[in-house]
Amino acid sequence: MSTLSPAAATRDVLEPDTECAFCKEISEAGKNSKPPKLSRRGAILLGVSGAVFAGVSALLVPFVIPGIRKFALPYIPASSAQINNVMKALAGRSGSLIDIGSGDGRITLAAAQKGFRAYGVELNRWLILYSRWSAWRQGLHQQASFFRQDLWKTNLSCYNNVVIFGVESMMEPLEKKLQAEMPSGTRIVACRFPLPSWQPVLTLGEGVDTVWLYAVPESLAGNRSSLSSR
């Protein structure tokens, strides 16, 4: 019967001279082997696919991020019917207008065409670039401006008219923001989803193209009765 201590037994197992033939073979083979070499074609393919992946990610990430924020608001462009309804709701109005979450700028540009000094705020840098390019192309760059900005961090108090094409979950917090910031006499147009508590003064269109017009009353606007610059 063996009387070796556990430590001695372990040493015996790990001693090099007791290494098995198979293990020796493996370790010898390892010493002589060279890392696999990438062919020129393989290297080019790897570089191109890496560049394509990086490019596609850079393009797509700005479209995905707004959809996974606290109030997920993905890019869905307004239909022509929706834009017509917004413009009809604002007939007779003038001054400044801001589309919060302006997408490719279509509502801002339609408003600029109607004579508003129009602004758009948007998180997606590609959509901002596209909107600015569209403004130039349509000769509206003096009347329409676009900023890469978070709508929740945008002070709305200096605009006469606000347009929002949002999602249902954001309408309640947005209502609170509007109530805190908008002076009396200003107008808000909500597309597709209404503000949950305010009473609209006008509803136009139907289904997904419905828009609701709100006039901020003195009672909700508190002491803010005058507009500053924009």
Ligand SMILES: C[S@@+](CC[C@H](N)C(=O)[O-])C[C@H]1O[C@@H](n2cnc3c(N)ncnc32)[C@H](O)[C@@H]1O
């Ligand atoms: C439903 S789309 C409306 C686009 C445009 N207003 C229209 O009617 O065609 C909402 C837009 O809001 C943008 N967005 C989402 N979260 C935002 C945020 N926190 N601040 C500014 N824009 C945001 C999205 O990128 C998207 O383009």
